[in-house]
Amino acid sequence: MTRKPKPAETPIEVEGSAKQPLGMPAADFLRDYWQKKPLLIRNAFPGFVSPIEPEDLAGLACEDAALSRLIRHDRERDAWTVRHGPFREEEFPGLGDRDWTLLVQDVDKWDADIAALLPKFDFLPRWRIDDIMVSFAATGGSVGAHVDQYDVFLLQALGHRRWQVDTQDDPPLHFRKDAEIKLLQRFAPTHDWVLAPGDMLYLPPGVPHHGVAEDPCLTFSVGMRAPSAAELLGDFVDTLAAESDDGLRYVDPDLAPAKDANEIDAAAMQRVLQALNALRMNDPDRLGDWFGRFITLYRSAGQAVPADESRSRIEIEWDLQQGHVLHRHPWTRMAWRRASKGARLYAGGQAYALPARDARAIAAAAAFDGAAYAGLSDQGRDAVYDLLLGGHYHLVEPGSGAS
Structure with missing residues (x-):
């Protein structure tokens, strides 16, 4: 009897390129790695240069509306402390040059250059992506050995970080009771890598991992949304x-007459x-409308607010003809789906019945100029104007950018 050869085991480390940041076609990655096993991609972004500096991140962490944390590790006592922002600018010089990490959530909502990385992940549904968190770590800085309950891509942006992961089946997942953050009691890594700028590590949910800065470094974490x-x-x-x-x-x-009145x-x-x-x-449409509204609001740390003064539609359309552009609010999430009749657009928890062509176009566009707006149907233009009144778009003058 001839035995079938065992299938070749997929590698845990591959080489990326500008054309294939995953080191393979997206379909192969999704089949073999997505929510199955970690993957280290060397040179996922060849020649990568961070669009922000550590000073930029520190400045953002001083903003009231930014979600930021400062994690410090006392090596002598193996004690961890966590503080939440906003922070004062004068605090950072006194932190020293070792064993602390600054993390800021949703940096893609604050910085257009960080948001420009998201199209590289368009092999995934955009509504599944939560945010790009950016962390700066001084030498030795870490957040400890832990697990996440969502998929994450860890792109090294500046400096070097050592990552250790445990790929064993059923790894121990008991947490320490003496720390403010969820740290593993025991961690036995099976792999140990040092990532340089442009390298990227993919981790599925539930994989224990530990990252430590080899030198002052920035790491971009592209995290997924996974509602329980x-x-x-x-x-x-x-x-x-x-x-x-x-x-x-x-x-x-x-x-019918009860045989037992208590049953x-x-x-x-x-x-x-x-x-x-x-x-x-x-009902598929009712379920779909609920989910579309839910997922475009889920875990949103900010929201659009209607402008104090609204302008007439005629004025807005005239401005668009003169070169103004409608820019989507950075906190407004959009998605669309096909329905039993036409399609539905979901934007920041609202639903609009639209032709599929319009729903697809509006969900995909970060901005609308006059030509793109004119290309929508009457229903599509109605939806865009309604979203503008709700603060989900803002009008930008020619040449002034998306500020």
């Missing part, structure tokens, strides 16, 4: 309850299911 089943169920049930008709109730017109029998449970099904929980 409890979050999904809770929001969906709340939405169903809020939108349900109070006249939909448990009914039993087929009731909840099988017929009663069947009627309970009928009452729940009356809410159309299995």
Whole structure:
């Protein structure tokens, strides 16, 4: 009897290139690595130069609206401390040159050059991407050995960071009780790498890992959004309850004399299911509209706010003809889906019924000039104007950029 040869094991380290940042076609990466195993890609971004400096990150961490943390490690006592921003600029020089890390969330919402990295990850649904977190670590700086419950791509932007990962089946996941952050009690790495600028490490959920700065360094973390089943169920049930008709109730017109007045029998449970099904929980369009609204708001740390003064649509359209551009608010997430009739656009928790062509175009566009706006149908232009009134776009004069 001839035995079939075992399939060749996929490598854990590959070489990337400008044409293939993953070191392979995206379909191969998704098949062999996505949510399955880590992958180190050397030169994923060849010749990469960080678009920001550590001083820029420190300045952002001083902003009231930025989400930032400062993590310090006392090596002698193996003690960890965490502080949350905003910070004062004069604090940073006194931190010393070792064993601290500054992390700032959502830097892609604040910096257009950081946001420009996101199209490199368009092999994934954009609505799955949470943010680009940027961390600066002084030599020896770390956040400890830990696990994440979401996929993450760790792009080295400046300096060098040592990454250790544990790829064993069923690694120990008990947490220390003496730290403010979730650190692993035990960590036994199976792989050890030093990443240089342009190298990138992909980690699926649940893989223990530990990163330590070899020298002062910047790391960009492209993290995914992965709502828990409890979050999904809770929001969906709340939405169903809020939108349900109070006249939909448990009914039993087929009731027969009870054999046992205290029993909840099988017929009663069947009627309970009928009452729940009356809410159309299995309606694809209702489910899709709920999810589209939910996912374009989920884990959003900021939101668009309507302008104090609104301008008429005629004025806006005239400005667009004169070279103004509508720029999407950086906190406004958009997505679209096909529906039983046409399509739906979702933007910051709102839903719009649109032709598929318009829904696709609006969801994809970070900005609309006059020509792109004119290319939309009447329904599409209605949606864009409504979103403008809600603060999801702002009008920018010619030559002034997206400030």
